[in-house]
Amino acid sequence: MLATIGFIRPVSAQTAEAAKTITLNVQNRPIKEVLTLIERQSDYIFVYYDNILDIHRKVTLKVTNQPISAVLKQLFAGTDNTWKLSGRQIVIGRSVAAAAATPRKITRITGVVRDQNNDPLIGVTIRIKARPNIGTASDINGKYLLDVYPDEVLEFSYVGYKSQDVSVTGQEIVDVVMLQNDAILDAVEVVGYGVQKKISVIGSQQTIATKELKVPVANLTQG
Numbered sequence: 001m002l003a004t005i006g007f008i009r010p011v012s013a014q015t016a017e018a019a020k021t022i023t024l025n026v027q028n029r030p031i032k033e034v035l036t037l038i039e040r041q042s043d044y045i046f047v048y049y050d051n052i053l054d055i056h057r058k059v060t061l062k063v064t065n066q067p068i069s070a071v072l073k074q075l076f077a078g079t080d081n082t083w084k085l086s087g088r089q090i091v092i093g094r095s096v097a098a099a100a101a102t103p104r105k106i107t108r109i110t111g112v113v114r115d116q117n118n119d120p121l122i123g124v125t126i127r128i129k130a131r132p133n134i135g136t137a138s139d140i141n142g143k144y145l146l147d148v149y150p151d152e153v154l155e156f157s158y159v160g161y162k163s164q165d166v167s168v169t170g171q172e173i174v175d176v177v178m179l180q181n182d183a184i185l186d187a188v189e190v191v192g193y194g195v196q197k198k199i200s201v202i203g204s205q206q207t208i209a210t211k212e213l214k215v216p217v218a219n220l221t222q223g
Contacts (some may be wrong), residue, residue, distance in 0.1 A: 062207050
């Protein structure tokens with residue numbers, strides 16, 4: 001639960017600052033970003049559980065010198081969210097009907113990640129696009145499994161390959177073929193101790209004629 005409580009300044013000063021009007025002009029911005037903008041302008045603090053807000057929701061809002069109550073009314077119009085002012089805090093909840101509704105179902109997604117030669121890829125990173133801190137990696141056989149909501153998007157990424165976004169809607173098995181990123185492969189060259197850009201190893205390459213090579217002999221008589 002997100003909450004911040006501060007008592008550094010007198011209550012009267014905090015109340016006066018929080019009462020400032022709000023001016024916003026946002027187009028298709030994430031709801032959490034809009035809440036942050038309101039906090040910066042007004043010194044109000046939003047308090048809510050993460051599962052209360054629809055993180056996929058984008059907001060378009062234009063208000064000029066409006067009181068916070070008018071802004072919140074527009075911001076949450078047509079949603080299941082409720083709001084309540086409590087001093088400097090704005091507590092966001094959910095309507096009784098919405099709270100009693102069936103929670104979102106979790107779906108287990110499994111699959112195999114392969115390259116263009118149909119060989120399994122080990123260590124491919126698979127993340128939930130909207131929640132990048134949640135993810136997994138493919139195993140030695142290229143297999144993976146991940147619990148997601150049924151409307152989410154998975155992001156597949158691997159060094160030297162193009163990243164892919166795949167929607168899991170209506171699926172339980174998501175197999176992916178990773179495509180090589182030729183732009184990256186052309187820019188690197190493998191050397192004995194690692195990988196470097198071609199431009200940095202040109203000077204270290206040299207051609208040696210066969211006659212310059214000395215082959216060790218088996219004994220002194222042959223020498």
